[in-house]
Amino acid sequence: MSKIKGSQLFALLISIRIFSVICMTDLTNANSMAGVAVSTAVQILAVTPMLLLYKDSSFSLKKEMLFGKFGKLLYILFFILWGAVSFSNLWEVTKSVYFPIESSFTGAVILGAVCVYTASLGIKALFRASGLIVGLIGISLIIMLVGAYPKAELTHFIPDADFSGIIKAAVRDFCRSGELVMLFILCELVPKGKRKAVTVFFTAKLILTELIAAVEITVLGKIINISDFPFFTAGAFSQPMSIQRADSVYMILFTILCVLTATVQITLSTMLINELLPDLKYKSLITAVLMLAVSSALNITQFDITVLSGILILILAVAVPIIMYIRRKFHENKKDNSSLTAVSNA
């Protein structure tokens, strides 16, 4: 199996997170900012069991997956759902922000085709590309900050957070943190530096989310409440030069991150499908088509996937690792006891 560096894992996860932040519509006040901080702290605790699980170098998720094939199927379904969410985000953004395509569905199909190709290049290409895309994210954020600085008014930020609002925002943020499930699968590919990568990821996730929220709130003021996608609106308002509009540049960032996020889902699904059905052909294509179908269904029915995704994240990223960790410890203790008995009998 391909081996990945810790820094590449960080790059991939932060890129996926930034895509989620760009698509967020409710990072609009002190409650949401505080909620993100609380949610990040909870997530750090939540991923501790999976890190403990991987601490043992003999652990192999491929061999020890809970419920065997059924467990893998659950993860496949989650990644298909998360990929569908990426396509849905594209759908929604193209309705509010000008994209030069006749219909959102066509845009999603073209993006899906690109993702099928990029997924076929392998997981190493994915990780290397994420390393370069992090550079693009950095440049875009710098441009945004430079443009936002003269326009930001600190008085737009009103520290009126309340407990229930913070909790709601924290729960919402947790339900959007699908990268925790991806982390559980991807950790297997990272032989060294997992803990450092995860620590840096959560730190960067908190800092960048709060930074983007702060820019949006201080630049947009009350307009944030009527804006469909505050990130794009803040980008439009944060023009570095008054005579020049540069908001279309954020379209480039959005598109590349959307490709990366969808490609990750297709790659991970394909990886797991390969273990279940190795003889199945065109796995990437089938996965992409399923994602598009689910995405279309979500858009047509306007189904809010937040609760469902939250439950799945709780199960797949928290409950499953905990159960596997306990089971592993139990078996280890059993082995130790039986070997002790054998020694004492001898």
Add this chain to the structure above:
Amino acid sequence: MKTHLHTVPIIPELEKNISKIKEISGGTSELLFNEVNISGIHCCLMCCEGLVSTAVLTQLVIKPLMELELDSVSPKGLLEHVNSNMMLSIDRPIADNYGDMFRLLNSGFIVLAVDGADYILAFGAQGHERRGITEPSGENNLTGSHDGFTELIRTNMSLIRRRIKSPHYVQKLIVTGDTSQTDICICYMSDRVPQHLIDRILQSIENIKLESVFSTGYIKPFLEPKKKSIFSSVGMTERPDVLCSKLTEGRVAVLIDGNPYALYIPKLVSDNFQTLDDYNFKPYFGTFIRWLKYAAFLLALLLPAFYVAVAVHHPEMLNSTLLLILADAEKNAPFSITAETVGVLLMYEIIKEAGIRLPKVVGGAVSIVAGIIIGDSAVKSGLISTPLLTVAAISVISGFVMPGLSQSISVLRIIFVICGGIWGLFGMSLCASVVLFNICSTEDYGFPYTAPFSPFFGKAMGDTLVRTGFRKKQEQNFTVEELHEQN
């Protein structure tokens, strides 16, 4: 490289031997046979006319052999004596089959066959016409050396050896191509390159089943990964100094007889933006030039597409003054901006290709036709707009800054224009994603093409993003082996 002739042993009877040689060679005219008696034994001196030095042949081979008088010597004994005691040439290979014999004959060796001996002795006496060492035409520089590789592999080997006198520097000659029997030299530093890499490269070359190898282009596909990639992960250079700097970084070079270009493995994306001149300038200027090249690459690849995307789909990105200039320039053009741009870029490619292929005597006429008639008249007649021509020209000139990437840029540029024209910046982003992932998937013998950018390797950044001074560099001792990804 073994052919069926390698399995046919030399016939000891001289007459039959000569007949066999004539039969195999089909009676070719340049093969000369000189039957002589040396110390009373019937012998035959053979060579290819035009490949040997007549002076060496006469003075250093024929004369001493004619003066040789040995008593009661056997045919093999004669050959032994000539080989061990006479030193007629530094290079004295022995061949016991017709395959090796013909390769030696066709490589400019003088071959001595003795009646009764089942092997021949050859003397290196190459003296064919060759091109002198000149400045490389494809890789210019200001402050570096002005010598370049030639078509002769041994000259090229000497050019490298002159620069790297370390005993760890190894040059291994192998032969490939059933028909051409081309000499190929694998060059590497044995203290920096792991043996498994050399073995893999040798295996790749030995797996070549081509009957002729005349150029680097024949070998290159076998050294590159099987997966189709847009950019080549095997580098090419005509400069010995450049190749030596690659060898000292732990790369492996491949020289091909008959071609003045050397290949080196692995090639990294950052190599396209480095020239030897960078290391002769002050570090700050070297860094400035390097960043200019990165910018030139983006301009070459994306500027025409960006122009089309903005003009068609995102005019809000231009300020009103620029927009009015653009609208005014394009208003009379009969074609869509996308078609116009593709047409102009294709025209530039045709002019470039014509410039490479045309005979020198008509060079001036083509310049006049291309530049004045096509460029000026097309704009005046309103077929093409001036801003578009300017954008295309900037893009094409920027592409010349990195000759190693020019092929890929030429094609990708047009694809980007089409994507930008159809889907604007969204299309360009998708196309960029495809190119980015393709580049990231490129790796050769375990070396990722995008290293040291991704996977990130901080130690190597001193020679990619910036040009570190030599005082700092001397402490680093970087080799590409550190970028190797173990599978």
Add this chain to the structure above:
Amino acid sequence: MKTKKIIAVLLLSVTLSGCSGSSDVRNKAFIKEIGVDYGETQEISLRTFGSDEVIKGNGKTLLSAVGDCENTQSKNLFSGHLEVFASSPANIGNNLLTLLSNNRISPSCYVLCVPENAVSFIDKEGGKLAELIRSSGRNGIILPRTISGVLNDLLESDRKASVPVQKDGRLTMAVISPNELIGTLSEDESKGLCWLHGNVKDVYLPIEYDGNTTDFYIRKSNTKITAERSGDKINITVEIKINGNSDDSNKNSAKAVEEVSKTISALCSKTIAKTVTVMKADLFGIERTIKSARLTNETEWEKIIPLLNFSYNIKIAQ
């Protein structure tokens, strides 16, 4: 085979994407100024770059009115470079919302209120409105307001914003709500508004002292509004830092400095009295400042107004 299928999908998408319908820069006319009058329908007139022609149209909504204008044109109208949006006060809030949605126009497009016949105003006096607004702003006469700034103010709790207004052939400032003109400011009150917003620079301020009228050159200035609780009241301090010098030969005259301070304080005071006390408008983000510092539990601006005490601190560095 896989590659061919992907290419086939892409090519199919090209044909389905309807991209052939897109128009490029030569088929677009770029709107420079729009004038909107709201009555039973929206009547608009617009000017485009590179043309003196005024295009008129009407429709139930702003966008349908623009569409109506397109019907008389051979080119598509593109509003991405709109420089000035001149509107009657009626329905101005909704129109600004419509324009800003989908990033149709630049957020730094200027807003100009024309109480009577904006359509006719654009027709007769349009063409260089953006330059006029900018130069008036540079001279400290009016405060140029962009669409984003005006909309932001209209969305605050007081639902009022300041905009430049065309009145009696001159530009001054006015206070509007989403659907009506609340009131117009005098010349001095407009100047005071500029000082309270800050960034007045490179202007000459006429001052009188010792029977002489002279100019004080303002090189640059910076305004900061702070709030602090003092018993039941909230003290609002307007601190204006000025870098400038007197045109008088006696450049270090303390009297000149004192006079500048008095003049600016008087201008600001007039503006505050008119806008805050009379028009009940918060044009300077005072409510936000108070709420950021958590100085009150009141949520309505009109209940906060009686608690406010204003003071002015003018610091001049020469």
